[in-house]
Amino acid sequence: MYMIRRILIGCVCLLCSVAWETVQAKKTVLSAEIYGYRAEMVYFDCFQTPLLRQEFHTNPGEEHIYSFDTERMVTFAINGKTTVLLMPGDSLHVNLRYEGKQVQAVEFSGTAEAVAQNRLLRDIAQLKRTMRYKSQLLACIAVDVKPKERFEASRVLSEQSRKLLEKAGKEIRPEVSSYILADIEGSVYNSFMEYPVMYAETRRLPIEKQEIGDYWSVMDGYSLRTDKNALQSLDYIGMLMRYMFFVNEKKAHESGTTYTRPTSFEEGYRAYAAFYTGDVRDVVLYTIICNFIRNGKNLDRIDDVVKEYKKKYNRNKEYVHIIETLLQ
Structure with a gap:
């Protein structure tokens, strides 16, 4: 009887160990060592959700480690400048x-993918x-980049x-x-739609x-991307928001009328809700709601x-959780 109890206890311990290792395997880990950085704090800020972020006191040579749970792809800005991407379960040291x-x-180590x-x-x-390709169109305006030049640089x-992506081959997950x-x-595509208008104005x-x-x-x-991984990109979401205006402006141009963009948060919300469907509509509405909440006025x-x-x-139920957290 004593031996049976020992065997049962051993089996339970083994199962607990396996379960714990499974839980641990789900953790995603971002760590960094930073040298020559003069600010007081080191920041890890997730682009997709404000609920994933961490800050550390600057200490050259110290490893700053952030372990977290995620069920989707996430991207982080380290100190607002260096962008890194992690899939669930990834471990990345920067x-x-x-x-x-x-x-x-910038050098990387960690899991191969x-x-x-x-x-x-x-x-x-x-x-x-x-290429001196500026991410902000206003910066292009400031130095008088011609629309023709911006178009060519964008192409x-x-x-x-795409060539860099092809060269990386199977190392990069779909x-x-x-x-x-x-x-x-x-x-x-945001440059194609927005920059000529900005330049003209x-x-x-x-x-x-x-x-x-x-x-x-x-x-x-051009066919819009609708898969959930594409919809993690903030630049792509921004382009989707501009695309609705472009389509409506083009229709107005062809009919000889004038399109007036939404002038209030509520009008914009209704316009996007009517224009898009499915996951695209979900992420666009979530984005404008979060932006309005973060603005902190007339909540x-x-x-x-x-x-x-x-x-x-x-x-995406995670969006609701984030909105409710922001409203607390």
């Missing part, structure tokens, strides 16, 4: 070296720096990024490939004289919108 305020070197995907992100970021960026392509397309050069061809055909043949206006969103349009 070695960062600064010179002044600029990052001079995590290292490969972040090296690819680093290579694309380096490509942008080499080159798209082409060269989910990550979808995200990276969406992220690039978000920047490129600020530099007083009509779109017809910008040497970009037919502005209204810039999105012809009494949000209650009815959130109730309707939860009842009619929400598909």
Whole structure:
């Protein structure tokens, strides 16, 4: 009897050990060592959710470790400058070296797939720096980048990024490939739709004289991405928001009428709810609701919108959890 009890206890302990290892395996880990950084705090900020973030006191050579649970792909900004991507269960260590305020070197170690995907992100970021491809369109306006030049640079960026992705090959998981392509397309197609208009308004050069061809055909043949990995990209979500305006403006142009963009949060919410469907509608509505809450003004206006969103349009329950947390 004593031996049977020992065997049973051993089996229970083994099962508990396996269960614990399974739980542990689900943890996603981001760590970093940072040298030459002069600010007091080190920040890990997740782009997809404000609920995943961590901060540490700066201590050169110390390993800053953040272990967390996630069921989806996430991207983080380290100190607002270096972007890293992790899939559930990934372990990534980042070695960062600064010179002044600029990052001079980034090296990765960790699980093989995590290292490969972040090296690819680093290579694309380096490509942008080499091309002097600005992420903010207002920065292009400030230095008078011509729309024709921005269009050409955007096409080159798209082409060269795809080549880097092809070169990485099977090292990059399909989910990550979808995200990276969406992220690039978000920047490129937003430039196509938005920059000529901005340039015309600020530099007083009509779109017809910008040497970009037919502005209204810039999105012809493009199919929107609807998979959940593509919809993790903030640049792509931003492009989706601009795309609704573009489509309606194009229809108005063709009919000889004028399209007026929504002028209030509620009008924008209703317009996006009517224009999009499924997961795309869900992420766009979630984004504008979160932006309104973070603005911190007139939050009494949000209650009815959130109730309707939860009842009619929400598909990703994590979005509801984030909204409710922000409202607390």
